[in-house]
Amino acid sequence: MHTLRVDLGERSYPIYIGRDLFATPELLAEQIQGSQVVLVSNEVVAPLYADKVRAALGERKLLSEVVLPDGEQHKTMAMMERIIDRAMADGHSRNTTFVALGGGVVGDMTGFAAACYQRGVDFVQLPTTLLAQVDSSVGGKTGVNHPLGKNMIGAFHQPRAVLIDTDTLQTLPTREFAAGLAEVLKYGLICDAQFYRWLVVNMPRLLARDEAALAEAIERSCASKAAVVAADEREGGVRAILNLGHTFGHAIENHQGYGQWLHGEAVAAGMVMAARMSAARGWLSEEEVQGLVDLQRSMELPVEPPPEMSLADFQTLMARDKKVIDGRLRLVLLREIGSAVIVDDASEDELQKLIAPG
Amino acid sequence: MHTLRVDLGERSYPIYIGRDLFATPELLAEQIQGSQVVLVSNEVVAPLYADKVRAALGERKLLSEVVLPDGEQHKTMAMMERIIDRAMADGHSRNTTFVALGGGVVGDMTGFAAACYQRGVDFVQLPTTLLAQVDSSVGGKTGVNHPLGKNMIGAFHQPRAVLIDTDTLQTLPTREFAAGLAEVLKYGLICDAQFYRWLVVNMPRLLARDEAALAEAIERSCASKAAVVAADEREGGVRAILNLGHTFGHAIENHQGYGQWLHGEAVAAGMVMAARMSAARGWLSEEEVQGLVDLQRSMELPVEPPPEMSLADFQTLMARDKKVIDGRLRLVLLREIGSAVIVDDASEDELQKLIAPG
Structure with a gap:
């Protein structure tokens, strides 16, 4: 496993890169303060990795899951609100952590939802596409598309950690x-x-x-x-x-x-x-x-x-x-x-x- | 006119308090970088003060206006998106300034829209209710209500300036x-x-x-x-x-x-x-x-x-x-x-x- 660090003062965070990281004991659990997690994924990725991630998260007082439709056309305010609706309905507090399991669309929307939920909660990126691993999961740009332009609504909100499990690339189309x-x-x-x-x-x-x-x-x-x-x-x-x-x-x-x-x-x-x-x-x-x-x-x-x-x-x-x-x-x-x-x-x-x- | 300062390092800003500030030459214009403004108000406040504010803004390359319905029940994501839709439709860039003319609802929504528009643009508060003047316009808390809780979706986004025209209190119910x-x-x-x-x-x-x-x-x-x-x-x-x-x-x-x-x-x-x-x-x-x-x-x-x-x-x-x-x-x-x-x-x-x- 390799570890890099994004150096942003008090918003600094680690990037872990390696094989089978989602199943590495405690690595994921260590990145999460508190006992509440909202796990966000999509219809394609959830069946492949959600079980593994659920196991890696360990016991949580409150674990909610949101499975979004797949694809850039769903990177909308409506979908971002779906994440927030779930967190509200299940009673997540300001010390919850949103975990994004998927590609750039899931990561950007989950990050934006985390930026706005109760004016900002923690989030962790588990990017499963090469594009998300090398680009969108790192750097804190989050957001959704507007009908008149891409990524026009969003926030800068840095993740607490990025875990890049390179094994996920073997299943990528x-x-x-x-x-x-x-x-x-x-x-x-x-x-x-x-x-x-x-x-x-x-x-x-x-x-x-x-x-x-x-x-x-x-x-x-x-x-x-x-x-x-x-x-x-x-x-x-x-x-x-x-x-x-x-x-x-x-x-x-x-x-x-x-x-x-x-x-x-x-x-x-x-x-x-x-x-x-x-x-x-x-x-x-x-x-x-x-x-x-x-x-x-x-x-x-x-x-x-x-x-x-x-x-x-x-x-x-x-x-x-x-x-x-x-x-x-x-x-x-x-x-x-x-x-x-x-x-x-x-x-x-x-x-x-x-x-x-x- | 009295001037206070909110001391937040590079996000510091002035609060001006006085009579007839909306008509004080250049005071408002000085607070706005760039040539684009989105002026947001509501149905009750706009007829009273929008003309004055428009005059105080001076010549702008691009001035868009959004008039929202009045009342806390309209402090929703849908209304916040209405502000963003207008800015997008009129082609406002990242160096636009959102100006909030109204009470706490207008200020909170305009601030949140400014926080999210292109991941953050400037905004200026012109609070016209006592509540907004002494509380919500100062401090950078922005947001909207969720059906399950107040101010549950939002951002910390400090204004560039707050102009409190105490004359507005004479028309307040x-x-x-x-x-x-x-x-x-x-x-x-x-x-x-x-x-x-x-x-x-x-x-x-x-x-x-x-x-x-x-x-x-x-x-x-x-x-x-x-x-x-x-x-x-x-x-x-x-x-x-x-x-x-x-x-x-x-x-x-x-x-x-x-x-x-x-x-x-x-x-x-x-x-x-x-x-x-x-x-x-x-x-x-x-x-x-x-x-x-x-x-x-x-x-x-x-x-x-x-x-x-x-x-x-x-x-x-x-x-x-x-x-x-x-x-x-x-x-x-x-x-x-x-x-x-x-x-x-x-x-x-x-x-x-x-x-x-x-």
């Missing part, structure tokens, strides 16, 4: 697994050129779900995320680089309807768009862009936006991005592989080229 | 005005015996809405609140004394249906209950309790719980209070006039005596 790898790739692109090269070499092992390679990739990704979050918890500055590909990606997800393209798939297409724009500015070579395209193709990830999306679609949807400040869209681009920059001067012309390239 | 005075009385009871004596003497002036007396009472109340909040922002300890009468009061409000008893009326009855329990423990004299009862009667405030509420009603409703920790109900009592204590050993017998006294 191929498409979700690849979508998670897109976020792994992101860390190489934005801040770790050496890791990016390692990923190019080791992608076949990762795609074969080699345990050692996965543990290495998760640990390096979480270490990058923890460092960025520690430097800028509430995204006043550098944390925004974690959004490489996300402004384009959010527009794609919103246009297609949440749940049609997976988040990681939309981000993958968005990262290629950001790479192309970076190349057009002379920051990346055409070969580097092609290398990224080839790598993502080998991962069966998209490398283009949906053909039916127009420039106007992107403009309208991106204008609602949280990174818009005083009407100026801010985009994360790559100064080189391993180094991200934030620009606010992207022109319509540059954007047009990404959407109808050539 | 008698019942609401008296309910606000209940919270003023609370500060004397929990932490300022001298102020309590001042209130006994000056109550006729306050009831006649004498400007100078009102300004004095508001300033002393806000100063007490600011000191308690600065010592304990997230209610880990001493801040809980601000809840004198509130645990009983919340049970009354919930039992009667939100909006039937005003919050301050329920708190008033709850304060007498707390005083009686304190007297039964030998901490207050019977004369002191009677003095409080007489004073509240002169203010036309309730001094008893609703006769139809049983011991079981109180027990069930108070068990859901946020101050319950590991099954133990915590109550704020008075060690003497001007000094509150928190107890967690109240017996059923003590409670029974309050509900069917004699």
Whole structure:
């Protein structure tokens, strides 16, 4: 088992990474103060792991369970309220702990419910998808989607601990697994050129779900995320680089309807768009862009936006991005592989080229 | 104009108290960064003050307005979402400011919406009821009610500034005005015996809405609140004394249906209950309790719980209070006039005596 730490003063917390952690005696129980737990999962994950987690939680005075429908389209205020309704109905007090067992959708909603329940209770993340393990479970961003934009309602609320049981990746569907790898790739692109090269070499092992390679990739990704979050918890500055590909990606997800393209798939297409724009500015070579395209193709990830999306679609949807400040869209681009920059001067012309390239 | 400061490090903010502040040139405009404002009010307050506030805000690139229905029964997630829907529909970005013009319900909901919109935007409080001016607008507690309990969903989110225009009190209905005075009385009871004596003497002036007396009472109340909040922002300890009468009061409000008893009326009855329990423990004299009862009667405030509420009603409703920790109900009592204590050993017998006294 490896242990990392997210360094945020009194809100610091550990990330544990290893095999069969959900069944490691007392590890989970130790993360929970008090005798009350609300365990939140979804219809797909609960049948696989809820028994194990229930056993690992040990005896509790009050254990409530909420099983949500699966999928990004259910990441709504209504579902978040379902968690709160259950906690209220069962009489959970302010010293309860909400435990999120599932992917990013379950984690984000459970975290947001924990942030709001009685103005804030503890929560613990048990991420079961690669995407949640390397990205959404770490850093305290919680929230739900609004019909007009992704993650538009939420809170910064740090978990007490993150337990990453890498065995869960063996049951993850191929498409979700690849979508998670897109976020792994992101860390190489934005801040770790050496890791990016390692990923190019080791992608076949990762795609074969080699345990050692996965543990290495998760640990390096979480270490990058923890460092960025520690430097800028509430995204006043550098944390925004974690959004490489996300402004384009959010527009794609919103246009297609949440749940049609997976988040990681939309981000993958968005990262290629950001790479192309970076190349057009002379920051990346055409070969580097092609290398990224080839790598993502080998991962069966998209490398283009949906053909039916127009420039106007992107403009309208991106204008609602949280990174818009005083009407100026801010985009994360790559100064080189391993180094991200934030620009606010992207022109319509540059954007047009990404959407109808050539 | 008087200025107080709530001292919370980087979240510190000013409270301005004075006559006709909404029309004081530039005071409001100065509190708002950026060019976007969402002005939230209700059906009763908007017709009285929205024009003035709109003028004081000055030219804005984007000004949206939300007018909510009036009353505690509308302090719901659905109404909070209405504020967010408007902000989203009109394209407000993360650097918008939500301005709350109204009483505690408008302030709490607007603050909670501001806490959650894009994971947190600025907000400014323009409290127009006495209750909001001396209590809810200061201290950063925001939230909405759940069908099973008051203020059960919310966030700690400090305003950027609080502007208390004491002229608004001249239009306040008698019942609401008296309910606000209940919270003023609370500060004397929990932490300022001298102020309590001042209130006994000056109550006729306050009831006649004498400007100078009102300004004095508001300033002393806000100063007490600011000191308690600065010592304990997230209610880990001493801040809980601000809840004198509130645990009983919340049970009354919930039992009667939100909006039937005003919050301050329920708190008033709850304060007498707390005083009686304190007297039964030998901490207050019977004369002191009677003095409080007489004073509240002169203010036309309730001094008893609703006769139809049983011991079981109180027990069930108070068990859901946020101050319950590991099954133990915590109550704020008075060690003497001007000094509150928190107890967690109240017996059923003590409670029974309050509900069917004699």
